[in-house]
Amino acid sequence: MPVSRLLVVALAAATALMLSGCAGGAGDAPAVDPVGTWGDPAAPGTPSLELFDDGTATGTDGCNRLVGGWELEDDGEVDFHGFASTLMACPGVDVWFVGAESARISGDRMTVIADGGVILGTLERGGGATPAPGAGTGGTNSSASPDPSASAGAIAGTGYVGTWGEEADRSPYLVISTDGTYTGSDGCNRMTGRWEIDDDGSLEFDDPALTRMACEGVDQSLSRLDSATIEGDALVVRDDHDAVLATLPRTA
The missing domain is CATH 2.40.128.270 (Lipocalin)
Structure with a gap:
């Protein structure tokens, strides 16, 4: 094949490759990492x-x-x-x-x-x-805790503060925070809510909210949590009928 024809073929192939690359990249969404x-x-x-x-x-x-x-x-x-x-x-x-x-x-x-x-x-x-301008509902109050009563209850129950259970896939756990809130998982669904100390010294869970995923084969008993007490170095969680749902060891 003559050299001139080889050059034409090579240039055409390079141009096609460049154009296909541009076409493929034009519609690609930018890489983002939301985690x-x-x-x-x-x-x-x-x-x-x-x-x-x-x-x-x-x-x-x-x-x-x-x-x-x-x-x-x-x-x-x-x-x-x-x-x-x-x-x-x-x-x-x-x-x-x-x-x-x-x-x-x-x-x-x-x-x-x-x-x-x-x-x-x-x-x-x-x-x-x-x-955003106009999107607010009344101005952010950044100088006060959203729930002072919850904070007071948290101070009274500092023994409960910490992580109970392993934060692992398909395992139940609870994180009790000093601001009177808790987060965790029943082994399937994420949960969050508030807590306070009852007159008898037990911890009472309030306003629970959780996701609604289905996880076959996972015991989701912890989703029915109502109260808890500390026994040894474990948190014993009960439902509203005082039945034990889970015993979670302190991990942090």
């Missing part, structure tokens, strides 16, 4: 969200604990689904995160979107939270 903490969970009265690599999520709208699921769509948008929350009233706390349906991530910023494409606000990875 991690968005907002500051330690900042009272402000929303935050933690996305786990198993497709579950926990967080707060600044007042109520949230638990649910998420999925990364082909276009790079994060879709939220199955969210449940506690039902506390927190006067003065801007719960603009309520109504979140999806989110877009650019760098270390998550833009939270409601149904209809309305932008609610933004969460920074490991940082702050900012409501």
